[in-house]
Amino acid sequence: MKNKIKHGHRIIAFLYLVALGLFARAYLKEIQKADRYGFNPDYDAEERVDWWINSANYFKATGIPLMVRLSRDRVAPIENFSLADDRLHPLLAGLLARAQDRPADRGTLTVLALSINAVGLLLLSMVLLCLEMPLSAVLILLIGIRYGIAGPVPGPDSYSSGVGYYALGLSALLSWTPWFWGRHDGWAKRLSTSSLGFLSLNLVTLLRQPVGVIAIAGCAIVWVFALCQQRKGGRSGWGAALWGIFILGFALNVPSLLLSVRNCRYHISPGQHVPGHGVFHSLYAGLGSELNPWGIIALDDEVGPRRVAQIDPTIVFATPRYFQAIRREYFRLWRESPAIMLRIYRGKLMKTIAFPFRLGGYNIYWSILFILILWPLLNRPSSISGYEMQPALLISILWLGLFILQGVFVIAYGKYLYPAKPAVLLILCEFAEYLAVGFIRLPKVFER
Secondary structure (H helix, E strand, O other), rough: HHHHHHHHHHHHHHHHHHHHHHHHHHHHHOOOOHHHHHHHOOOOOOOHHHHHHHHHHHHHHHHOOOEEEEEEEEEHHHHHHOOOOOOOOHHHHHHHHHHHHHOOHHHHHHHHHHHHHHHHHHHHHHHHHHHHOHHHHHHHHHHHHHHOOOOOOOOOOHHHHHHHHHHHHHHHOOHHHHHHOOOOHHHHHHHHHHHHHHHHHHHHHOOHHHHHHHHHHHHHHHHHHHHHHHHHHHOOOOHHHHHHHHHHHHHHHHHHHHHOOOOOOHHHOOOOOOOOHHHHHHHHHHHOOOOOOOOOOOOOOOHHHHHHHHHOOOOOOOOOHHHHHHHHHHHHHHHHHHHHHHHHHHHHHHHHOOOOOEEEEEEEHHHHHHHHHHHHHHOOOHHHHHHHHHHHHHHHHHHHHOOOOOOOHHOOHHHHHHHHHHEEEEEEEHHHHHHHHHHHHHOOHHOO
């Protein structure tokens, strides 16, 4: 029996190394095209890209991060000019420019975007290995070669890294899976997966805070269920409770913490703008993706400031007063026009679900519905491994549902929703592995 297990582990190790080699080859091939991707005149980059390049070059020249040069003798914190608080982009771009010994440009940011996708997929693969789901760990690397590394449209802006953000968020949620287990070796799994999850959650929050906030919400949901499972199993749950409070609280505040470290280290006065992305700013602007009586236009970042200026011209954009005002205005629309708001969100939901992502000619979400319909018939696997894969599979489905809410609450935009397709493929892989190990019991090397 031991020989069979060792032989099976060698097969898995060989397959993983082959997949890792192919993944690395694809990544190196893509970064050689970075300049071509980055300077594509048809690429629709937002204003933040220019601020990132400015900040990265200032960091390269002076060693002071997250500042922008306005003139030869004048600099200011980047948060005063870029509402999109994806703060790790200019910091990492500056480090990359230093390593390459060249000024940061759109090619540098494109290399960074490709690297974010690669690192996110690698971390997700490592988490799946820790959860003893080796087939899914291998297949996510192969899926990443086809759908992940280059992203939907390779380029310097944030949405080119959408697959990486999705993978980092899923890694953070999956890191809670061992807390559902009651095995004697649970602490080893908890330590490894919790470390990877902590890293992933903070990376996604610093790289793309809207996705990070969704991941924090997802982690909170899974955390509550993990606590309930521990109490149900007769355990106190204090370890999970304390770890959850720490990891969620730290991730919520890590963007502000990064700016505070900069301010203290280099004696910089705090920026006048809120360092956060502004949830209600996005919610209000997102109403414009459907017909509405208020004149809100989709993807118009000025619609919020214009409305607040009508309410109080003294309010400055992206300050605490601005976000308080836009929050009150958003809830006012709900109070005064609930039927219109429900119609808007119903239309956005239908557009998100019906977005033309296909798998075998069918909408990708049919496969998720198929799994959920079968679930009551398949929730009694005949092995320990099958029981342990249940939370991981359900968490993956939960994260997909939370992620596509971007289309419902903001806009059903293909560049944002693109990760849904590789995500569905991963869920199908996890489901197949769950069936193979829990029911068919092939191969038995996965049994402990």
